[in-house]
Amino acid sequence: MPLQNFSRSLRNPEHPLLREFSLITALLTGVYVWQQLVAEVLAIVGSPSAFGGIIVYGLIHGGVLLSGIGLLVGAYASLREFEIGLKPLSTSDLPIIGVAVLTPLVLVGLTKLVGIVTNVPYTSLTKTSVAANPPLGPILAILGLGLLVGVPTLVLICQILIQGSFCQAVGADGAIVLTTLTTGFVMTSNTGGLATIPELGKLLGLIVFVLLLGVALLGAEKAERRWLRYLAATPIVIFAVIVVLSGVSQIESIAGGLFAATQLTVLGIAAYTYDRSNSLLAPTLAYVSLLLANRTVVVLEAGM
Known part of the structure; x- marks a missing residue:
């Protein structure tokens, strides 16, 4: 099938939300596999010392990883005919810039303050x-790698791949909500903060969700009785409840709850500011602000 015909067939599916979740899951799986492949190839080539040190190794690893993700996401956006916001920010976007920059700073500062009061070190979060x-x-050096590799990767995955996909199914406002919830699940790390690449466990969870969503939609379509439709949707509701309760159970303090809320809020702010500004620079500022705030608090805490 020619690419143009394939592209047109994607625009008129029977279940658009299932289509978008399936495509997102497949592409995120590809990103994860690419990360593993890059790591394996570089390990075969040599240790970090063979590249001239850990910093040079990190730059090579990050550059290759980011280039592959950029090509994948760029080809996907071209195929789906996404409108990518490449325009610069202007003075009319100052409120959006303020939200993107100040929100992470305020939330990180509040989390640190609560941590001081409750005796919870920020490094433990x-x-x-x-x-x-x-x-x-x-x-x-570590901060530079985060800015050069981590932030662009987050923008490519969260805004172009995920948010751009959801916009095709539910429109701009719905995409903001779904992007926040989806990235809040797959792009938060079990080791603290935001993940550059989704972890395997999160990907498996997303795959299970897509399968359950397909079952729920199929059941709602085929069932003749209303109670059977509700029954078909029960597994996905149970799955969502388990995910939420699992996340809540890992929060051990008020500061920990604020830390988790900060990550989710920044992901939501990134989605909101990208939609309202139509510029990838807006979410970039949000991620940079969070990264700088986190690193500054950790270093200051260590110095004290």
Whole structure:
């Protein structure tokens, strides 16, 4: 089938939401496989010392990883004919810029303040360790890798791949909500903060969700009695409840709850500001602000 015919067939599915979730899941799985492949190939080539040190190795690994993800997402967006917001921000976008930059700073500061009051170290939330009075070089190097690789990867996956897909099915406002919920599940790390690449367990959970969604939609379509339609939707409701309760059970303190809420809020802010500004720079600012705020608090905490 020619690519144009394939593209047209994607625009008129019987179940658009199931289509988008399926495509997102397949592409995120491809991103995960690409990450594993890059890591395996570089491991065969040599250790970090063979590349001239961990920093150079990180730049090579991150550059190759980001290039592959960029090509995949770019080809997908071209095939689906997404409108990618590449325009610069203007003075009319100042309120959006303020929301994107200030919200992460305020939330991280509030989380740190509550942590001080309740005696919960911020490093226990981010699950990072920094020595007392740490040297500036390694900190800046890690921060640079996060800015050069982590932030662009988040923008490509969250805004173009996920948010762009949902816009095809439910429109702009619905896409903001679904993007926030979906990225809040797959792009949060079990080791603290946002994940650059979805973890395997999160991907498996997303696959289960898509299968249950398909069963629910099929049951609603085929069942002749109303109670059978409700019964078909029961597994997906149970799955959602389990995911929520599992996430809540991992929160051990008020500061931990604020930390988790901060990650979800920033993902929502990124989706909202991208839609309202039609510029990828807006979510980029939100992710950069969160990264800088987290790193600053961790370093200051170690210094104190």
